[in-house]
Structures are given as structure tokens and as C-alpha cells.
Amino acid sequence: MTAPAAARASRGRRPGAPDTRAEVLAAARASFAEKGFRGTTIRGVASAAGVDPALVHHYFGTKDDLFVAALEIPVDPREVLAPVVAAGPDGAGERLLRTFLGVWDDPAIRPGLLAMVRSLLADDDGGLVRQAFIPVVVGPLLAELVPDRPEARIPLVASQVVGLIVTRYVIALPPMADMPADEVVARIGPVLQHYLTGDLP
Amino acid sequence: MTAPAAARASRGRRPGAPDTRAEVLAAARASFAEKGFRGTTIRGVASAAGVDPALVHHYFGTKDDLFVAALEIPVDPREVLAPVVAAGPDGAGERLLRTFLGVWDDPAIRPGLLAMVRSLLADDDGGLVRQAFIPVVVGPLLAELVPDRPEARIPLVASQVVGLIVTRYVIALPPMADMPADEVVARIGPVLQHYLTGDLP
DSSP: OOHHHHHHHHHTSOTTOHHHHHHHHHHHHHHHHHHTTTTOOHHHHHHHHTSOHHHHHHHHOSHHHHHHHHTTOSSOHHHHHHHHHHTOSTTHHHHHHHHHHHHHTOTTTHHHHHHHHHHHHHSTTOHHIIIIIIIIIIHHHHHHHOOSSHHHHHHHHHHHHHHHHIIIIISOOTTTTTOOHHHHHHHHHHHHHHHHHSOOO | OOHHHHHHHHHTSOTTOHHHHHHHHHHHHHHHHHHTTTTOOHHHHHHHHTSOHHHHHHHHOSHHHHHHHHTTOSSOHHHHHHHHHHTOSTTHHHHHHHHHHHHHTOTTTHHHHHHHHHHHHHSTTOHHIIIIIIIIIIHHHHHHHOOSSHHHHHHHHHHHHHHHHIIIIISOOTTTTTOOHHHHHHHHHHHHHHHHHSOOO
């Protein structure tokens, strides 16, 4: 038996076998949790999973994509948000909120999202959200939507949307928890629109 | 030795001794955590601490007061918010936010508040916040401030304030984390004012 074959045998699977993808993902999750987003490299994840970095790229794409996959979100927020961004800034506050509620209020999707949010909130210094979730997943899309002072607007949008997630889904504060989506859109949509395109001091 | 004396001796302290207060508080914390706000009674806490219910009332007042004490918040939000409420609804959004930031941005107070928020968020079903923190601690004051449809307005205010807490302090998302208080007040104050007194659909 040659040395590489022995190494493969000791891992009990062939490169590219069905469980390789799961092992890469597990290694990625461990790395993001331990080392944060910046401290994680494709090379390091590949090494921890005992595969070639090219295979990680093949399965997951960029480090951003790997991060989104590691979050185990039942939907890719970048895909969900793309049509909102494509339709431009007019009425984007309401569209953003309606899209957001459509995903979160779906009983097949919500548990996975809640688990992700709880895990992000439990991360002691909130590092993953700060370093990666908003900058990598949400920030670039919103910046495309509002090219005027996105650095000032995105945190305001984030503050209201995060507060909606926590009060409606995590804490489930009545009546926010049971409010029909149309009412949430009618009441909070104009605030998001203000944060996106209104006059900011 | 009479039976009551033996009972006292077995607890190793006299009723009203300095550590009694701490034991009542520990029993209250355990009860709120295990049984929630509604499931907790002064009588049950007294029994768990091996003291008379009258002593619990003497130390802590009502169940609401006991809950606030058990949260170990470094300030009583009811005292902090009282002047905001007393000054009436005009400009209350900005005053509320300025008061709130004055407390949260104080380095002597923030760690205790953060610990409380983390513990409330970690409560699996968010029950303590839903059942008690907002209804008991914050709700009645805000309802006094905005007698017009408080049941619709308070959750909106809560959603924005909770989102500010999470993004500025828990996640510490830049630039929200480092934004000068005046800027936060100028940008989010008008939104709180809108939620408090503006036209709601």
C-alpha cells in the first residue's frame, strides 16, 4: 500500500465521496466558530477535513459561499434579496420587509432560521455576525440598493430588522408575534424606506 | 430545643440576617428561570428560601419589584424612564433614546445590562421577556406616555430599541457600535417618535 492510499484508507473514504462534503462543512463550521470569519481559510478548512483546497472550492465556491453554507440557513439570503435589489430603491422598504416576512413566516423555513439566529446571538462577542453575516451576506446587496451613504444606512436598516426578528420570532412578543404580515409591512415598511432613502442627519 | 428554634438552627441563620436577602433573591431567580414569571409566587419563593412571605414583601415589595431585583439590572428602568414619561409625548422619542443611551453607554452600567440581555435572549422560548420584562417593567410606563393605542405602539418601539441594543451592544456592529450618541439620537429618535405618536395604519 502506498503512503497516500494509506492516508485515504485511514480516513475511511475516497476524495469526493458523499460524506466528504459533510466533513468539509463540519470542518468549516468548527473553524468559523473557533477562529471567526477572518481567521478561517479555505486552505485551513481543507486541511482539517483532509481534502484538497480545490475540492472545497468545487463544493462550495468562495469563502463567502462556504460561510453561508456553514450557517445552514434553509435559504440563501443573497438569492432571496436579489429581486428586491433589482427592482430599485422606490418602495424597497416595503418590498424588503414583505420578502423577509415571506421567508421567516414560512413554517418550513422558520425553525432553521431561528436556530441560526440563536447560534449567532449565543456567539459570545457576536463576532460572526459583525465580521461576516452582515458584511458578507447582506451588506453588499443593500449597498447596491442604496448607493447613497450605505455605511450610514445599512446599520439603521439592520437595527430595525434585527429588532423585528428578535421581538417577532425569538422573544415572540405579542402582538408583534401574531401581527399579520400586511400590518407589519404597513407599520415598519415606511421606517425601512426612510432608513434606505430618506434624509439622514 | 423547640421545633422552630431547631428549624432556624438548621438553616444556620436568623430570619432577617444579612444573608437572608441574598437567599430570597437566589430563590426568586431560580423560580423565575424554572417556572417563568406567571408560575412564580411570593409564597413559593418564600418557602424555597425558608422565610415568611411577609419578609419577601418587606425586602422586595411586589412580585414585579422582586422580578426587577432578580434581573440584577444595575439600574431600575422604571426609575430611569419616569422623567421621560413625566415630560409628556412631545419629543419623547429623542428623550427616550438619549436616556437609554446615557444608561447603556455608561461603562460602569453596560456590563450588567449586557449580562441581563444575554441571559434573557438565552432563555429558550424568550418567556421571561415576553411574560414579564416588557409587560411589567417597560410597558406600563410607555402606556402612560402614549395613551393612544399603546398595544400597537409599544411593540414597534420595542422592536427598534431591541434592535439597537442587539446591533450596538450585543453584536457591536460597526458603525452602530461606535456611533456618537448624538448621531444615534438624531437618526433613530424620529423613528421612535413616529412609533410613539405618529399616524399608524
